[in-house]
Amino acid sequence: MSSFLEIVELVNGDIVLQRADGDGEALMTIRFSDESKDYMPNGRLEVAKAMIHAGIEAASEMQFVRSEIDDDEMEVDSTRVLH
Numbered sequence: 001m002s003s004f005l006e007i008v009e010l011v012n013g014d015i016v017l018q019r020a021d022g023d024g025e026a027l028m029t030i031r032f033s034d035e036s037k038d039y040m041p042n043g044r045l046e047v048a049k050a051m052i053h054a055g056i057e058a059a060s061e062m063q064f065v066r067s068e069i070d071d072d073e074m075e076v077d078s079t080r081v082l083h
Helices: 034-039 044-078
Strands: 005-009 015-019 028-030
Touching: 005 044, 015 044, 028 044
Parallel strands: none
Antiparallel strands: 005 015, 015 028
């Protein structure tokens, strides 16, 4: 399985995030409405890249917060005495 990802615009206009080797289904699909396609005929790929980037940053931040919470819980658990 490839660790590299790529953003691809499909023939139907959908933009997908997928593994670079093409294995498996798309990890994410972005579909713009016809109205939005008319509004930004040449900017969809850039908007999709920004959306994907923001999503990856948000997921990373959520993972960081979750690991901090887990660390705090472990500190509390290590000080408990069970009788």
